[in-house]
Amino acid sequence: MDQRADPPPTWIRLDTAERNRYWWRTALVTLTFTGIAVTAGLTTQAADRWWSVGSIAVFYSLILLTLVNQVNGATCLTPEGMEFRTFFTRRSVPWSEVTAIEKRLRTVRSGTWSEIRVVRVKGRALTVPGAYTARWHDARFEAKLATIRQHWARAAEG
Incomplete structure (x- = not known):
């Protein structure tokens, strides 16, 4: 009779070094958009200035929310399935619904x-929060x- 104890939940998330690297990337994107907004504010006519700066601010806000969501995302692996947790959402996927787990490259x-x-089995494929990298042959990602x-x-x- 096989009485294996269920393993404790395993967390998949960015470690401290990875999070710090992506926070620096977020800071660089913030500086870039700040420069664009300042340039737009200084070069457009007064009547159109707020529309230009406002449009850039709204677009940047969406990008910032995406970056924060990526950095804070994590996945909990349990015997029943996967629990995806991001800054904004929670989702569970039972193992019985999973047909494949694949590595995807996006250029x-x-x-x-x-x-x-x-x-x-049904529905679209989901990206696993806390498991992405921009490095080639990243041992942490492969693990x-x-x-x-x-x-x-x-x-x-x-």
């Missing part, structure tokens, strides 16, 4: 990003991917 102007996606796949395989056995 944008600033470089190539790797992220982990959970493909579900997170392996941990998620191990939990999924363990759930499939039981």
Whole structure:
């Protein structure tokens, strides 16, 4: 009779060094948008100035919310499934709904990003919070991917 104890929940999130690196990136983006807003404010006519600066501020606010959401995101792996937690949302995905766990590369102007996606039986694939990197051959990222796949395989056995 197999009486294995359920493993404790495992957290997938950015560690301190990764969070600090992405906070510096957020600071750089903030400085860039501040410069753009100041330039727009100084170069546009008075009647259009607030529209220009306001539009830039609204656009930057959306970007800032996305960056904060990424840095604060985490995933809890339990025997029942995955719990995604971000700054704004909470979502659970049972292991029975998962059909694949894949590494996805996204290439944008600033470089190539790797992220982990959970493909579900029904519905769209979901990005795993706390598991992304902009580095090639990132051992921490690969360890997170392996941990998620191990939990999924363990759930499939039981």
